[in-house]
Amino acid sequence: MRSGKRTGRASEADAAKDRQRGPRDERGVLADQILKAARASFASRGYGATSLRSVAHDAGVDPALVSYYFESKAGLLDAVLVLPDGFLEGITAAASAPLRKRGAALVQASLSMWDDPQSAEILRAIILTANHEQVAMDRIREVFAVHILRAVSDNLSDDERSLRAGLVASQIVGLAITRYVWKIGSIATIPSSQVVDLIGPAVQRYLVRP
Amino acid sequence: MRSGKRTGRASEADAAKDRQRGPRDERGVLADQILKAARASFASRGYGATSLRSVAHDAGVDPALVSYYFESKAGLLDAVLVLPDGFLEGITAAASAPLRKRGAALVQASLSMWDDPQSAEILRAIILTANHEQVAMDRIREVFAVHILRAVSDNLSDDERSLRAGLVASQIVGLAITRYVWKIGSIATIPSSQVVDLIGPAVQRYLVRP
Numbered sequence: 001m002r003s004g005k006r007t008g009r010a011s012e013a014d015a016a017k018d019r020q021r022g023p024r025d026e027r028g029v030l031a032d033q034i035l036k037a038a039r040a041s042f043a044s045r046g047y048g049a050t051s052l053r054s055v056a057h058d059a060g061v062d063p064a065l066v067s068y069y070f071e072s073k074a075g076l077l078d079a080v081l082v083l084p085d086g087f088l089e090g091i092t093a094a095a096s097a098p099l100r101k102r103g104a105a106l107v108q109a110s111l112s113m114w115d116d117p118q119s120a121e122i123l124r125a126i127i128l129t130a131n132h133e134q135v136a137m138d139r140i141r142e143v144f145a146v147h148i149l150r151a152v153s154d155n156l157s158d159d160e161r162s163l164r165a166g167l168v169a170s171q172i173v174g175l176a177i178t179r180y181v182w183k184i185g186s187i188a189t190i191p192s193s194q195v196v197d198l199i200g201p202a203v204q205r206y207l208v209r210p
Numbered sequence: 211m212r213s214g215k216r217t218g219r220a221s222e223a224d225a226a227k228d229r230q231r232g233p234r235d236e237r238g239v240l241a242d243q244i245l246k247a248a249r250a251s252f253a254s255r256g257y258g259a260t261s262l263r264s265v266a267h268d269a270g271v272d273p274a275l276v277s278y279y280f281e282s283k284a285g286l287l288d289a290v291l292v293l294p295d296g297f298l299e300g301i302t303a304a305a306s307a308p309l310r311k312r313g314a315a316l317v318q319a320s321l322s323m324w325d326d327p328q329s330a331e332i333l334r335a336i337i338l339t340a341n342h343e344q345v346a347m348d349r350i351r352e353v354f355a356v357h358i359l360r361a362v363s364d365n366l367s368d369d370e371r372s373l374r375a376g377l378v379a380s381q382i383v384g385l386a387i388t389r390y391v392w393k394i395g396s397i398a399t400i401p402s403s404q405v406v407d408l409i410g411p412a413v414q415r416y417l418v419r420p
Contacts, residue, residue, distance in 0.1 A: 044342050049259040128341050130392070132254050137392060144394050159396065166388065166397030167408055173392075174384020178376065182340070182347060182383075184354050186369065187376030198377060202412045 031069045034059045038076045039121065042136075043128035047077060081126055081139045084119035088147060095151035102151055103168075103204025104196050110172050111192040114180045124181055144169045152207060167206035175199055241279045244269045248286045249331065252346075253338035257287060291336055291349045294329035298357060305361035312361055313378075313414025314406050320382050321402040324390045334391055354379045362417060377416035385409055 037059035041050040052073055056063040070076040090109040097105035113119045130136035149165040156164070175195070178184045187195075247269035251260040262283055266273035280286040300319040307315035323329045340346035359375040366374070385405070388394045397405075 045256050045259050046254055049255050131338050131341060140392065141394055144388075162396045163400065163408075166395045169394055170384040170388045170397055170409070171381055171412070172384070173388050174380040174382070177387065178354075178380045178383050182350065184351055184379055185376045186372045187380055190373065198373075198416075199380070202381070202415065205412065206408075 030059075030061055030065060034061060034066055034069060034076075035079055036121075038070075039080050039125035042077065042080055042133070043125045046132040047073075047129060047136075048132065052076070077129070077133065077135060080122075080129065081136055082122075083126075083139075083143070084113060084116075084122045087113055087119065087123075088143075091143070091147045092150065095147065099153070099208065100204075103202070103207055104200030106148075106151055106168065106172065106203055107175070107196050107200045108192075110176060111195060114176055115192055120180060123176070127177070127181065148172075164206055168203050171199065171203055171206065240269075240271055240275060244271060244276055244279060244286075245289055246331075248280075249290050249335035252287065252290055252343070253335045256342040257283070257339060257346075258342065262286070287339075287343065287345060290332075290339065291346055292332075293336075293349075293353070294323060294326075294332045297323055297329065297333075298353075301353070301357045302360065305357065309363070309418065310414075313412070313417055314410030316358070316361055316378065316382065316413055317385070317406050317410045318402075320386060321405060324386055325402055330390060333386070337387070337391065358382075374416055378413050381409060381413055381416065 034055060038050070038055045041055055041058060045054075050073065052066045052070075053063045055076065056066045059066070066076070070079055090113060091106070094102065094105035094109035113123060126136055126139060130140050144165060145162075148169055149161060151168065152161045152164045154161075175187075179188045179195070182188075244265060248260070248265045251265055251268060255264075260283065262276045262280075263273045265286065266276045269276070276286070280289055300323060301316070304312065304315035304319035323333060336346055336349060340350050354375060355372075358379055359371060361378065362371045362374045364371075385397075389398050389405070392398075
């Protein structure tokens with residue numbers, strides 16, 4: 001127990017931990033279960049209205065186990081904001097694709113993350129949590145300010161690079177939200193390859209148009 | 211009192227109403243105050259975690275007054291989801307601009323709503339509430355399915371019209387979110403006229419590109 005606040009429940013909590021800790025494999029499963037519940041709660045109720053206890057309840061585990069794995073609500077938020085495996089690698093690879101293919105590559109990289117249900121769940125939770133929580137918003141800003149910026153040619157002024165990265169972000173964010181979060185009309189149902197064909201050129205123009 | 215659930219508090223509530231109702235001008239002010247609190251709460255805590263009582267508290271009025279004006283939480287949500295004055299008129303006018311200027315007109319119409327602080331507050335609350343509430347989401351879908359669709363030429367198949375409207379929506383939504391909600395980098399700080407010059411052509415291509 002690292003949290004001083006919960007010492008009154010320490011022995012009960014310890015007993016619960018002993019019951020629920022289980023073998024290593026099971027621990028990973030329980031931590032995932034807790035994270036899934038935290039993502040849903042931060043996204044739908046917001047960070048403020050979520051408590052370790054409510055997350056434990058939603059995950060069907062003892063609150064002590066949530067403290068044990070994540071220490072505090074801030075620790076749980078940190079864990080929820082970890083980008084999906086391969087996300088930054090995907091953006092980085094797309095950002096260094098040959099310039100004439102880079103627009104399509106960025107759209108493609110974004111779609112492959114969103115088309116994977118596990119990654120999509122993580123991204124969706126980060127976006128929805130960012131609506132309430134500055135820390136989540138800062139994580140998103142970092143992705144765009146640092147990683148999308150790499151896609152823009154070095155041979156431009158800093159102002160122009162930042163502006164072009166912002167234009168790319170406006171299209172990629174809008175695509176993710178309308179297609180995967182809001183699911184508006186046919187933009188949500190056409191195959192990803194068609195989306196790349198339709199939206200890639202717009203992103204390309206933001207990267208290279210004079 | 212139209213709500214049967216609160217009859218236990220009826221006389222107290224009536225007394226509070228008599229105290230707070232005041233002259234007609236003041237009523238409008240109080241209703242606005244309540245709506246403002248409701249918008250902030252639906253957007254940040256979500257619809258589920260908001261109660262008439264918490265809205266009354268945030269607005270600094272008696273809960274009876276919230277029931278009096280808005281009847282129920284659903285009534286409050288309906289009021290929060292009313293689009294800003296002139297929003298649909300602006301989109302409709304842009305959608306019937308001469309085709310060669312229509313992309314820029316749609317971007318311009320969207321920016322003028324968001325550049326007005328009162329309209330922006332309403333739009334922001336609708337978008338954030340839509341993350342949790344289907345009713346809010348349906349309102350947004352309707353704007354895109356009905357009103358943006360009008361911007362697309364009638365001479366196309368229904369499938370193609372819906373797809374083009376979706377592409378336009380993806381760019382306009384992404385612009386609104388990165389510029390006004392997330393405020394990412396220079397896309398959030400450049401003047402609106404520059405945004406129209408930069409993003410208008412992308413929207414135009416979605417409308418007319420073969």
